[in-house]
Amino acid sequence: MFKLFFEKTYIIVVPSYKETLAHRHNMLHVFFGNGDLQLSVSGKAVCGNVIILENDVEHKAPDGEIAFFLFVDPTSHFAEVLRENYLKGESAVSVSLPHPPFDKAVLTEESIKKTVFDFAGVVQLSKLNLDERILQILNDIDSFRHLGARVSDLADKYSYSESYLTHLFKQETGIALKSYLLMRQFEYVWREVMKGRSLTEASMDAGFSSPSHFSDVCRKLTGISVTKVLESQKSQL
Numbered sequence: 481m482f483k484l485f486f487e488k489t490y491i492i493v494v495p496s497y498k499e500t501l502a503h504r505h506n507m508l509h510v511f512f513g514n515g516d517l518q519l520s521v522s523g524k525a526v527c528g529n530v531i532i533l534e535n536d537v538e539h540k541a542p543d544g545e546i547a548f549f550l551f552v553d554p555t556s557h558f559a560e561v562l563r564e565n566y567l568k569g570e571s572a573v574s575v576s577l578p579h580p581p582f583d584k585a586v587l588t589e590e591s592i593k594k595t596v597f598d599f600a601g602v603v604q605l606s607k608l609n610l611d612e613r614i615l616q617i618l619n620d621i622d623s624f625r626h627l628g629a630r631v632s633d634l635a636d637k638y639s640y641s642e643s644y645l646t647h648l649f650k651q652e653t654g655i656a657l658k659s660y661l662l663m664r665q666f667e668y669v670w671r672e673v674m675k676g677r678s679l680t681e682a683s684m685d686a687g688f689s690s691p692s693h694f695s696d697v698c699r700k701l702t703g704i705s706v707t708k709v710l711e712s713q714k715s716q717l
Contacts (some may be wrong), residue, residue, distance in 0.1 A: 482496035482709050483587070483622060484671075485589040486667065486671055488556075489553045489556035489557070489558045489559075490550045490551060490553060490556070490558055490596075491507075491550065491667065491670075492549075492550055492589065492593075492681065493549050493551070494544055494548045494584060494587050494592075495541075496656045496709065500540050500541040500702070500703030501540070501699065501703040502539065502540050503539070503540075503546065503549075503699070503701060503702060503703040504537060504538040504539070505536070505537070505663070505701045506535050506536060506537065506551065506655045506656075506659045507535055507552055507554060507663065508532070508551075508552040508554055508562055508661075509532070509533035509539075509549060509550065509552070510530065510531070510532050510533075510550065510552060510562065510599075511531040511532075511533075511541075511548040511549040512529070512530055512546070512547050512548050512582070513529045513542070513545055513546055513547060514530055514544075514545040514546075514582055515533075516576075516582040517529065517530075517542035517543065517574070518527060518542055518543040518544055519531050519539065519540075519542040519543070519574075520569050521702075522537070522571060524597055526572050526573060527574050528575050528576045528582045529575075529576055529579070530568060530572030530574065530575040530576070531572065531573070531575075532566050532573050533564055533571070534563075534567055534570070534571045535554045535559075535655070536655075541703065547581075547582035547584060548582070548584075548587060548592055549651070551702075554654060555610070555653045555655070561600050561601065562600070565600075568603065572703050577599065578712070580597070592715065603640055610652050611648065611652050613647055614648060614652040614653065616638075617634065617638060618653070618660075621660060621661060621664050622664065623697055624668050626661065627665055627668060627685065627686050628686065628687015628688075629661060629687070631645065631646060631657050634661075645657065646658075653691060662697065662701075665697075666686075666697060667675070668685075669682045669683050669694055673685075679694070679706070695707065
């Protein structure tokens with residue numbers, strides 16, 4: 481069954497199926513497999529039961545049985561740990577860890593978090609050491625206070641020119657403010673849908689023009705079909 485768990489600096493996904501379209505997004509990936517996973521990125525093949533993927537790299541889901549995977553906030557300490565300890569400038573790396581196969585039917589948020597902790601060590605829940613002005617904006621966005629807002633709206637609210645805010649945010653976080661706003665909209669909808677709200681209500685509240693608009697964004701960002709996910713959820717009931 482498809483499951484989503486939202487942590488402070490990462491999102492856990494237990495997939496109900498593995499087919500995805502080629503896509504890219506501004507979150508890092510960590511895939512945990514039952515046995516070896518195989519992924520080809522920019523002509524380089526990586527293979528291991530854990531695969532780590534840098535943000536903004538085009539990819540599909542790895543071959544092999546994915547137990548669960550993570551979307552990691554690229555501005556977080558967790559992302560810094562992944563980059564310094566594993567990626568080291570590479571776009572994708574694999575790791576082979578000694579762990580028994582995961583039983584997807586009984587995977588819980590706590591058991592996954594323990595696996596993540598054992599893998600990455602102590603993961604601080606704070607952002608990186610950012611400019612205080614950008615940190616405030618990040619905290620407000622993460623609290624869903626700017627759902628559907630445009631960059632120009634935030635520039636007006638925080639008394640910046642749009643060009644300066646865009647430059648400062650990218651300089652401090654490494655990602656575009658527009659992309660970060662969109663990812664938090666995406667997160668909000670999934671949080672609400674997993675609570676039982678309708679996709680229509682959640683997507684409209686988040687500032688998408690329609691449920692189909694959200695579905696298009698989801699497919700482009702993650703390669704996941706919202707329709708297939710919802711259908712798989714119903715079939716498990």
